[in-house]
Amino acid sequence: MTMERARSWDLTVFAALVALGLLAPLVVYPVFLMKVLCFALFACAFNLLIGYVGLLSFGHAMFFGFAAYVTGHLAKVGTVSLPFGLPFLGWRWLVIPIPPLTPELAILGGVLVAALLGLIVGAIAIRRQGIYFAMVTLALAQMVFFLCVQAKFTGGEDGIQAIPRRPILGALDVGNDFTFYYVVLAIFCAGFLIIYRTIHSPFGQVLKAIRENEARAISLGYAVSRFKLIAFVISAALAGLAGATKAMVFQLASLTDVTWQMSGEVVLMTLVGGMGTVFGPAVGAAIIIWMQNYLAGFGEWVLVIQGAIFVVAVLVFRRGIVGELVAFVRRRTAKAEEPAAAIGLAKPAA
Amino acid sequence: MFELIGVPPQALFGQLLLGLINGAFYALLSLGLAVIFGLMNVINFTHGAQYMMGAFCAWMLLTYVGIPYWGALVLAPIIIGLTGVLIERLFISRLYHLDHLYGLLLTFGLALIVEGLFRREYGISGLPYSNPIPGGTNLGFMFLPWYRGWVVVFSLTVCLATWFVIEKTQLGAYLRAATERPDLVQAFGINVPRMITLTYGFGVGLAALAGVLAAPIYSVNPVMGANLIIVVFAVVVIGGMGSIMGSIVTGFGVGVIEGLTKVFYPEASNTVIFIIMAVVLMLRPQGLFGTPR
Numbered sequence: 001m002t003m004e005r006a007r008s009w010d011l012t013v014f015a016a017l018v019a020l021g022l023l024a025p026l027v028v029y030p031v032f033l034m035k036v037l038c039f040a041l042f043a044c045a046f047n048l049l050i051g052y053v054g055l056l057s058f059g060h061a062m063f064f065g066f067a068a069y070v071t072g073h074l075a076k077v078g079t080v081s082l083p084f085g086l087p088f089l090g091w092r093w094l095v096i097p098i099p100p101l102t103p104e105l106a107i108l109g110g111v112l113v114a115a116l117l118g119l120i121v122g123a124i125a126i127r128r129q130g131i132y133f134a135m136v137t138l139a140l141a142q143m144v145f146f147l148c149v150q151a152k153f154t155g156g157e158d159g160i161q162a163i164p165r166r167p168i169l170g171a172l173d174v175g176n177d178f179t180f181y182y183v184v185l186a187i188f189c190a191g192f193l194i195i196y197r198t199i200h201s202p203f204g205q206v207l208k209a210i211r212e213n214e215a216r217a218i219s220l221g222y223a224v225s226r227f228k229l230i231a232f233v234i235s236a237a238l239a240g241l242a243g244a245t246k247a248m249v250f251q252l253a254s255l256t257d258v259t260w261q262m263s264g265e266v267v268l269m270t271l272v273g274g275m276g277t278v279f280g281p282a283v284g285a286a287i288i289i290w291m292q293n294y295l296a297g298f299g300e301w302v303l304v305i306q307g308a309i310f311v312v313a314v315l316v317f318r319r320g321i322v323g324e325l326v327a328f329v330r331r332r333t334a335k336a337e338e339p340a341a342a343i344g345l346a347k348p349a350a
Numbered sequence: 351m352f353e354l355i356g357v358p359p360q361a362l363f364g365q366l367l368l369g370l371i372n373g374a375f376y377a378l379l380s381l382g383l384a385v386i387f388g389l390m391n392v393i394n395f396t397h398g399a400q401y402m403m404g405a406f407c408a409w410m411l412l413t414y415v416g417i418p419y420w421g422a423l424v425l426a427p428i429i430i431g432l433t434g435v436l437i438e439r440l441f442i443s444r445l446y447h448l449d450h451l452y453g454l455l456l457t458f459g460l461a462l463i464v465e466g467l468f469r470r471e472y473g474i475s476g477l478p479y480s481n482p483i484p485g486g487t488n489l490g491f492m493f494l495p496w497y498r499g500w501v502v503v504f505s506l507t508v509c510l511a512t513w514f515v516i517e518k519t520q521l522g523a524y525l526r527a528a529t530e531r532p533d534l535v536q537a538f539g540i541n542v543p544r545m546i547t548l549t550y551g552f553g554v555g556l557a558a559l560a561g562v563l564a565a566p567i568y569s570v571n572p573v574m575g576a577n578l579i580i581v582v583f584a585v586v587v588i589g590g591m592g593s594i595m596g597s598i599v600t601g602f603g604v605g606v607i608e609g610l611t612k613v614f615y616p617e618a619s620n621t622v623i624f625i626i627m628a629v630v631l632m633l634r635p636q637g638l639f640g641t642p643r
Contacts, residue, residue, distance in 0.1 A: 056451045124628050127635040131393045131450050132587060136631065139584040142577075143624035150617065260580060264458060271455065303466030310459025314452050315444060 007200065010278055014192070017279075021185050030181040031249065036289050037188040038246040043269040043281030044195050045238035050267075051276030052199055053231050054211035055126075058134040059141025060239050060266050062121070063114040065258030066144055067240030071110035072160035072253035073153050074101045081153075102166045103174065107187075107244040114240020115233050117144070122232035126225055129214070138260060145258045159254030163247060180249070187245050191238050196278065198234060207231055239266075268306060271313050274320025283322055362613050363492035369609020370602065371498055371567065374505035375401075377601025378560040379582045381509055382553035384591045385516070388529045389549045392442060392453035398579025399464040400554045403430050404561025405570045406468065409479055419482035419566070426562045427555035434554030438547050461576070468572035476569030501563050508559065509598045516594050525549065584627040590640020600638060 024033055042064055049055045073080075078098040083091050101109065125136045148154045155161070165180065167173045174180040198204050206227050209217045218224050247253040256262065265288065273284025288306075295302050313320070319327055379397060386394050394400075407429055408422035417425065437460065445452050486495035516522035528535040528542050536542045561575075568574060589600030604623055612619040630638060 056454070058454075124631050127631050128587070131387075131391075131454060134451065134454055135393065135583040135587055136627070138580055139587065139624050139627055142580045142584075143621045146620040146624075150620075260576075264462070267455065267458075300466050300470035303469065304463050305466075307459045307462030307464075307466060310462065311441065311456060314456040314459065315441065318448075318452065 010196070013279060014196075017282075018185075018189060021188075022182075025178060025181050030177040032289075032293065034177070034181055034184045034249045035246070036286050037184050038242050038249060039266070039269065039285040039289055040282035041188050041191045041245070042239055042242035043266050043273065043285045044192055045235045045242060046266045047270045047275060047277075047281040048195050048198065048235045048238070049231060050270060051280075052204060052211060053207045053228060055129075055228065055232070056134045056267070057125075057137040057232075057235070057263075058267065059121070059137035059139075059144075059260070059263050060235075061258050061260065061262035062141040062144035063118060063236040063239040064243035064246075064262065064266070065253075065255075066117060066148065066243070067110035067114040068243040068247035068253040068257050069148060069154050069160060070113045071106045071244035072163045072247045074098070074109045075103060075106035075163050075166070075248070076100060076160060077153075100164065100166075102168060102170060103183075103248050104168050107241065107248060110244030110247070111237050111240045114243070115237035118233040118236020118240075119229070122229045122236065126228045126232065138263065141258070141263055142260060145255070145260070148255060148258050154253070154255075157255065159252060160247075161252055163251040163253065165248060165251060184245055184249060187241065191241055192282075194234075195238065198231075199278070203227070203230075265306070268310055268313075270320075272309060272320055274323030274326075277320065277322040277326060280320050280322035284320065287321075357613055359491045360493070365609040365613045366606065367492070367494070367498055367502075367609075368612075369606040370502045371605070372608060373602035373605020374502055375560050375564060375578070375601075376582055376585045376605050377509050377598045378505050378556050378563075379578070380585045380589065380597045380601050381512055381594065382556035383582065383586055384594060384597045385512070385556075386550055386553040387591050389525065389546055390442070390446070390453070391450050392445075392457065393450070393583075394550075394553065395454055395457035395579070396437070396460045396464065397457075397554075397557050397582070398575030398577075399461040400430055400434065400557040400575070401561040401564070401578065402468065402572060402575035403433070403464065404558025405479070405565040405574065406472075406561075406572075407558065408562040408565045409477055409570045412479070419562075423559070423562050427559040430558035430561075431551040431555030435547055435551040437554075438550040442550065443543070443547070461579075465572055465576060472572055474571065474573055476571035476574075479565040479570050481566045497566055501567070505560070505563060506598075506602075508556070509601075512556070513594045513598065581623055584623050586637075587627050588623075588630050588637060590637020592637070592640040596637075596639025 021033075021037075042060070046057065046060050049057050078100040080096045080098060082094045082096070084094055086092055121137065121140050124140065125133055128136055149156065153160075165174050167175075168183065172179070172183075174183055199207075206217065206222055209220075209222070210224055210227060214224060243257055246257070269284035269288045270281045271284065272287055273282065274280025291305070292302060295305065317324070379401060383394060383397055386392060404426050407426035408419065411417040411422045411425060412419070441456055441460070442453060445456060481495075481497050483496040483500060486493055486497075486499075488494075516525060524535065524540055525545065528540070528545055532542050564574070585600055585604050586597070588604060589596045591597070604626065607626065608619060608622055611622040618625070
């Protein structure tokens with residue numbers, strides 16, 4: 001399949017999915033759909049790293065969960081207190097008085113903080129590759145988890161509850177879930193298109209070159225570390241966007257979203273849907289969320305089943321659902337084009 | 351009572367001992383991870399679950415069979431090590447031709463399964479395991495419970511014995527050679543696949559041994575391994591997986607630093623290891639004892 005054909009195919013599928021998304025709340029419970037969209041965006045953001053740069057982050061929950069806290073705090077309280085150290089005087093608080101914010105500004109705040117966190121974590125983590133990168137991100141995420149447990153503004157075990165959903169821009173009332181669903185759908189589409197654009201830009205091509213052969217990318221003169229860091233920050237910011245939106249959906253920010261289990265879940269979603277495919281992570285997120293909903297009454301079995309899916313996916317199903325589908329279509333088209341290729345009419349394979 | 355740097359010595363040495371004990375567990379676990387990684391290039395995410403299984407195995411041996419602590423100390427690592435051999439043969443061996451990340455994902459999945467099964471069966475409140483050597487002695491500056499002293503001495507012995515076997519014996523020489531060039535070692539007539547299987551079993555056994563040692567100190571709990579393994583990963587990153595002695599030194603060292611942090615700045619005691627890891631990554635990315643690649 002040529003690049004142009006693949007891309008127009010992508011856009012057709014995307015348009016169909018958006019149409020489906022517009023009609024879905026008529027038949028499906030909107031809160032469930034919003035949850036799926038948030039996790040789909042989260043998985044897409046994660047996939048940008050594993051699928052296109054080859055970096056396995058095992059700590060993406062820190063961006064997801066921390067952005068949720070920041071957004072919840074901004075929407076509910078507003079005022080920000082930042083600790084800073086002074087020589088000889090110890091810790092002081094810098095208090096920035098802010099009124100409680102409307103959802104769009106609160107989410108924006110969450111995204112900016114997630115991007116900043118991504119910059120710091122990324123700068124540390126990209127100093128190692130492969131398995132070490134995974135361990136470093138996991139460890140740093142655990143550190144963020146402990147900070148969230150100890151910090152005052154996160155509300156400890158209670159989290160931030162009853163986050164108010166004020167009218168967007170002071171005009172659009174999003175108090176009911178049906179209206180807010182369309183806001184979430186718009187946020188998801190925006191995030192998805194940002195990722196799509198990133199992957200298919202010259203920048204994205206360099207990322208893929210790094211994934212395929214880092215040494216060669218370096219020898220070609222690319223500042224590999226800088227490319228990785230930018231990709232990491234984009235991924236962190238979009239994971240933050242997903243978490244911030246989720247906080248507004250459930251009007252709750254809690255420790256669940258910063259745990260390593262959450263980091264593992266997003267890996268699972270992406271693996272099931274298909275790492276390095278455009279739609280795979282969203283499909284995987286929908287399946288896993290649906291499964292969790294369905295199995296909610298089975299308690300600890302959910303953990304066992306998720307683990308089993310991991311094992312099966314790694315052993316026999318590494319391309320994921322969408323990946324297998326794409327491979328199947330490729331095989332079919334390759335077969336169909338074979339006779340033409342034999343007499344030299346077909347274009348060289350893309 | 352006199353004070354040391356503004357801290358009562360009881361608290362200081364008490365935390366220091368606790369730090370040494372945690373350090374012993376870090377060392378045993380990171381040693382196992384390093385041995386497995388060296389030969390297989392797999393980061394064994396199941397390691398925490400296998401530590402937990404070791405503790406549970408000791409508890410089960412005592413509760414269902416009546417085998418006391420000292421028997422469990424020998425039996426549990428062997429039993430859990432054998433489950434490790436099974437896991438390597440059934441699952442991990444199928445992934446050697448793939449990217450190392452798949453090994454991480456597979457063992458992560460296995461860890462979830464094990465943890466989920468144990469949580470379903472035993473809940474997460476924890477089961478008590480009685481102390482096999484109760485009592486202790488007053489050293490003047492602190493009270494030393496016998497069992498805790500035993501844990502530190504015994505795990506240090508096991509660590510050093512492992513170091514000796516790998517660095518100073520014929521078997522260890524084969525192992526190190528297979529780490530460098532498995533194909534060449536195979537060509538010399540050594541059964542490398544079997545060596546890999548046994549090495550995995552040995553690493554898992556070390557984790558189980560740490561679990562048995564931990565059982566009387568912490569309660570036996572299905573989630574005891576999950577949080578520990580992340581800290582051990584940080585320890586592994588700090589030390590670098592290049593050297594066996596490096597793992598041991600880093601494990602104990604980090605444990606002691608963590609203990610001291612509990613005395614002087616308790617707020618940071620949970621995060622200090624991760625901060626050290628970040629600093630090490632900035633200054634010496636390959637780890638304190640690692641070799642740059």
